[in-house]
Amino acid sequence: MSKFILNKILPLFFLAFILLCFNCDGRDSIKKNHTQVLEENNLIQEFSEQVTYIPETNLETVTDTLLSSGYKIHIKTYFNMDSSVLKTRHQDSLNLKSYYRNGLADVIISTDDNVLFSKTITKTFIRENLSKPIEGLKSFILKSIWIDENTALNGTVIAIQMEYCIPETQDCLTFKLSVKTSGEYQLKQL
Structure with a gap:
């Protein structure tokens, strides 16, 4: 054998x-x-696509301002990590996807004894408070928010300006939030 x-x-x-x-x-x-x-080998999608998130991690900025008229303005900006605007482009054989996170801003305007305004500024807030709706606002992200110094000095109205832009473009919209000493507020596009 x-x-x-x-x-x-x-x-x-x-x-x-x-x-x-x-x-x-x-x-x-x-x-x-x-x-x-x-x-x-059905692997082309894994190697032909590059995905980036901007910012990759949550960033937070806090600005506290005390005006000579006695008003305190607290602005905290941060990013919604679950909501973003997608921009795609093709370069060579790569499909590049950039997810730009939507920015949020918590705005509190107060005096020593009471809070006049306390809201989170989002695209929904803008859409709900504008007298005339804006088409395509969901493709914009918050780029910056600041105190309008010209109106802050008069003491009767505090104005906050916000700029929303489409990522990777110069296309921007500016809004002005005016808060009266009574707590009433108005939002308009500039």
Whole structure:
């Protein structure tokens, strides 16, 4: 029996092993480019797409201002990590996706004894408080928010200005939030 294994089966096994080794040398894929190999293995999407989030982590800025008229203005800006605006572009064979996070701003205007205004500024806040709706506001993100110094000095109205822009463009909208000493407020587009 052992002679039979040595004479008949072992050479066949050895021959099969050699054929297996020489047939898996990659000759069939050597003439293909990387894209074709990735497409055959259903991996093209993983290597042809680059995704970035701007910002990658949450950033927060707090500004506290005390006016000579006695008003305190607290503005805290941060990003909604669950909401973003997508911008896509193609470069060479790559599909570049940039997710720009939507900015939020908590604005509190107060005096020593009471709070006149306390709201979070979002695109929803702007849409709900403008007298005339703006088409396409969802493609804009909060770029900056600041105190209007000209109105802050008169003492009867505190004005906060906000700039919303479409990412990667110069297309921007500016809004002015005017808060009276009675707590009433008005929002308008400049």
